[in-house]
Amino acid sequence: MARIKIDKNSSRKELILSKAAALFREKGFKAASMRHLAESVGVEAASLYNHIKSKTELLHELCFGVANRFMQKMDEVEAAKIPDIEKIEDLIRFHIYEMIHHYEEVYVCDREWKYLADPYLSNFQNQRRMYRKRFAAIIESGIRNKSIKPIDAPTAVLILLHAIGGIESWHRSTQKIDADALTQNMVTILGGGLKPTS
Amino acid sequence: MARIKIDKNSSRKELILSKAAALFREKGFKAASMRHLAESVGVEAASLYNHIKSKTELLHELCFGVANRFMQKMDEVEAAKIPDIEKIEDLIRFHIYEMIHHYEEVYVCDREWKYLADPYLSNFQNQRRMYRKRFAAIIESGIRNKSIKPIDAPTAVLILLHAIGGIESWHRSTQKIDADALTQNMVTILGGGLKPTS
């Protein structure tokens, strides 16, 4: 009956959350069972409920943890006094950074949010819609001042966000180039597709 | 005890397959139950088994149906005597076309293949790896003859494929631009990111 081991600065709940992120990412939320999660934590399934309220709560916390970070970044970028194209590249770099350094949570947030229960589900969807609108607004501003090609902004946002989601494949790839090179390549290709062919 | 209604040129199994695609897309493979599927077909769950072998078989057929179409297209494109950049745009257009016109199956193939059981799983993963390799080879050829920017080809493939997967969001969007415009926008952005800034 050994207790869950914890480092300082991380509660038992946080340990469970991080194991849950890894498991949900690997198996998918529905396929991941509390008994699997318990095993990966090193404990019996029932014991988890001394720390968490439900399986869904884990998903809530993971999804909103990620969503909040992205919203905060968007606040910063909007407030910054830099050209639109730099704002976009800044956001792209942030997405890539998050995808690389908080891989499991970001992936889960991206692919498993549909299993959230209302009212969290609607809430999450609204946040996501809002984020994309704000992203598109930056692109549209760039189009108006001719620093970005005249394209359909929502489509561009869609492409950018999903393209970055593709790092998932990179992350599991065996022969991966280093993270900086990856970032540079992505910014080149994605940014290059936006700039006008002068 | 009314039988499943079928149009000519489509067997009962094909009807079940198409309903399964829609259901797996909406709920995810694990969350979609045979009882849900039965309901959407208009029949009791057990009755499905007069037409199919198992739930997993449905996933097999959906995934490999899609995968085979893409492989065949790749054969054609490789054999065509056109510039590399056109090959790539051709593939991009094909991906977009498939995503728009066979939305449910392509989406399921893209996101739910991990629930395939071996040996289908390994088989599918191999095909996928192979497809990307061939795609990357075209890009590398384009780089060698200077018609494409010197970028990391596998990264570019990753971006292209996932970007197109983003049409999923477009498909469910309320205010969607028309399909041709979407295609043109995507080709502009993605193709533009590859061409050298002359």
Place this chain on the structure above:
DNA sequence: TTTATTCGCTAACATTCGTTAGTATATTAT
């Protein structure tokens, strides 16, 4: 040291799952 609290355990629960067996009805072939 005693007391209170945190936490992990076993056992069990009600559901839901994919699937099978067995039977009855509808359609097709003879």
Place this chain on the structure above:
DNA sequence: ATAATATACTAACGAATGTTAGCGAATAAA
């Protein structure tokens, strides 16, 4: 009309699921 086949039904199965109750051990507070 009769026989054969295809297909839908009800009922039930064993397994797996998320979760709760209740008990004892470990830790922290007094």
